Amino acid sequence: MSTNYPIEIGLLLYPEAQLSAVLGMTDLLELANRFAVPQAESTGKAIRVSHWRQETSEALPSRVFDTMPEKDGSPSVLVVPPSLGEPATPEIAAPYSDWLRRHHAAGGTLASVCAGAFVLAETGLLDGRVATTHWLYEEQFQSRFPKVHLDVDRLIIDDGDLITAGGAMAWTDLGLKLLDRFLGPNIMVKTARILLVDPPGREQRFYSVFSPKLLHGDAAILKVQHWLQETEAKDIALGKLASISGLQERTFQRRFHKATGMTTSEYCQRLRVGRAREFLQFSRLSVESVAWEVGYQDPASFRKVFARIVGLPPGEYRQRFAAG
Incomplete structure (x- = not known):
């Protein structure tokens, strides 16, 4: 997929998706454009944000929000945001699996935040790869997806074509990571300073509490x-x-x-x-x-x-x- 202007980052509005994360990440990326757009004529790069929703059970997700509706193109990155409640069940995640796999097969990047990793893992694309999710979901995730190498100590794992972020607020880390990749470190740092958030580099284990496995039956x-x-x-x-x-x-x-x-x-x-x-x-x-x-x-x-x-x-x- 092209990374020419504009670079589109799509956010998936699946059932129970956390809208505060969707809107917060949209604002973060739009803020970065205040620095990027004036340079776009020379750099050829800025960020376009879109939201995607499945309107009917038979239809594929479609674009329902777009910061640059006059532009053609498709997302370079599709992001599965956190869930407002419990992680998505297989039944909730299944309708999006083929769509996400096709996006990935076409050269696109897939990303998840917190419990969004459950939707991403249902595609099978994380099998054999290292990924993270919220540390509270470690046992549940490992039970459902034993082929994924889970590392909940890390807040964000950038594996190139697949990016997973840990806690529900890790959308800030993911957003900054994407800015660093597509717009460069200068714009990423400027955006972080404006928002008073740390640039990528934190780890989830700074915050996680040891939660021993107690449901093993022994x-x-x-x-x-x-x-x-x-x-x-x-x-x-x-x-x-x-x-x-x-x-x-x-x-x-x-x-x-x-x-x-x-x-x-x-x-x-x-x-x-x-x-x-x-x-x-x-x-x-x-x-x-x-x-x-x-x-x-x-x-x-x-x-x-x-x-x-x-x-x-x-x-x-x-x-x-x-x-x-």
Whole structure:
């Protein structure tokens, strides 16, 4: 698809699509045109925004809104926005799958935000690819689309022809990413400054809360998970955990990993780091004291584990997210 003036970005109005994201992204892209249009004669580039809706069950989606209705052409990018409620069911997503696949086959880019990834994944195009969605939907998404390599730590994954963004407000990140691609970094940064938003580079794990898998059906492992939650993972000795489960150590390790997707060490680290985040946000304890409170005797080890899981060192996390 051509990237000559104008570059069209289409937004899909499927049932329960979050209109605030659709309109917000439209405004973001239109704002960028204040910088781009005066240069369009020389650069040949500006942004055209269109909205697409399926008017009847038999019809294909059609353009129902257009910022440049006098222009011909088709979208270079089609974006599936977040859902206002729960992620779209297969029945809701199915009518759009062939249309999205044809757009992709013709050379177009597909993108999704938050639960919009469920509509995009129904096309099968994400199979074998790395994608993200809101961290709250991790287990549900993996259950429905096991062939997709899901990475909910990342806020946005730009895989060239397929782009997925995490949380519901990640439409700002996606919009800026598209501006960077089509209009260049200068216009992207100018737009971000006007809107007082960070340029792309955030990660979803800065904001996500560890949500352990509890619906796996293994009562012995669930018993251990509840005990770890109650005791804040202060005692994580393998023998102790196996004893609580009533299983032999090797059997316990195997079943724990199968049920939770993690080793006991990784699981307990995430519980401890979750507690540490609360201390860093809502207390004045030093980082060393926080480390001690959550079960680390070596502050250096705590800092290393915290940065690996959260993506920021404890001090920087506190500066960014401390309450008051």
